[in-house]
Amino acid sequence: MIIYVGILLGVLSGADLYAxxxxxxxxxDYAPYNPLSLVLKKFNWLENEFNGDDVRIRWVFSPGSDSALKSLKADSANISSSASLSSVWSKASGNPIKAFYVFTRAEWLSIVVSHDSPIRSVKELRGRRVAATPGTDPYFFLLRALREAGMHKDDVVIVPLTHREGRAALELKKVDAWVGGVPYSTSSQLENGFQVIYRNVLFNSDGFLNVSEDFANNYPQAVSRVVKVYERARRWALSHPDDLEAIFADEAKVPLPIARGVLSKFDFSNPVIEKNDIRELKDASPVLKDEKLIGQDTDLDKVIAELIDTSFVLRQLAPVSGSM
Structure with a gap:
């Protein structure tokens, strides 16, 4: 009897452990800068994936990388989307996160001015008011553009506004320039005639999915299954570009021509954080120290190494690779 009870308790313990x-x-999270998240939300694919496991899916809106990473830190989101350099900054600032998936590589940033502005270059921004959201890729894009022009953030007046607020401020000429991210920058050019004074595809970060270290350690199966569903969305996006444009236009509340223009600059071909992505992050990250956004003694190579975790996506891709 004791043996049977022991076996029964073992079975129950195993079931409890699995639960x-x-x-x-x-x-x-879902975000206008992460089109794949809009696809997942539209088709309820995450809900369907976890339907038999009594796991409720809660969607959290992220207007920018800063809010996405704050949500992770506050445990109000388990999985969030951000620009890769924003992830590095957040990790270096003490946010215990892992980046595990590339939802896109894109050219999604530009510095714009109003249609009648005399400003034509980054150097002419000296002493001017520039709208950007701290902690986001547009903000870091501005810092790198300024440094390339021999300037620092103190050479301009950075007005901390959200992406939508930045566009509105430039429309009302409350700022002289705005560092815009998609879809807002693209729509502002078509609808308001804003002029692009600076583009640099090399200064655009990748799009990362992030998870808190605690959640990844406690629920690795959940993270793996999120990757599985994201892979379904990524493959769908590659094979249904017209439908993706329609979903993006609807969810991001932009006209179809703008959605088409935005998505033409998005690359969904590879979800793995590769060596080249890491090299680009290492090249970009010194601006965080140079502009005193993190401690001067921060070991950025170590931060990046501890941030990146490709195990979830590589496990998901392994069966596909093995069957070829």
Missing amino acids: RQLPSELSV
Whole structure:
């Protein structure tokens, strides 16, 4: 009898352990700069994936990388989307996160001025008011553009506004320039005649999915299954570009021509954080120290190494690779 009870308890303990491999609720963000997240939300693919496991999906809106990473830190989101350099900055600032998936590589940034502005170059921004959201890729893009022009952030007046607020401020001429991200920058050019004074595809970060270290350690199965569903969305996006444009236009509340223009600059071909992506991050990250956004003794190579975790996506891709 004692043996049977022991076996029964072992079975129950195993079942309980398996149940704890998934949370009761999974909070995932959706963002206008992450088209794949809009696809997942539209088709309820995450809900369907976890439907039989009694896991509730809660969607959290991220207007920018800064809010996405704050949501992770506050445990109000489990999975969030951000620009890769924003992830490095957040990690270096003490946010215990892992970046595990590339949702896009894109040219999604530019510095714009109003249609009648006399400003034609980054150097002419000296002493001017420039709108950008701290902690986001547009903000870091501005810092790198200024440094390339031999300037620093103190040479301009950075007005901390959200992407939408930045566009509105430039429309009302409350600022002289705005560092815009998609879809707002593209729509502003077509609808308001804003002029691009600076573009640099090399200064654009990748789009990363991030997860808190605690969540990844406690619920690795959940993270793996999020990757599985993201892979479904990525493959769907590659094979249904017209439908993707329609979904993006609807969810991001922009006209179809703008959605088409935005998505033409997005690359969904490879979800793995590769050596080249890491090299680009190492090239970009010194601006965080140079502009005193993190401690001067921060070991950025170590931060990046501890940030990146490709194990989830590589496990998901392994069966595909093995079957070829």
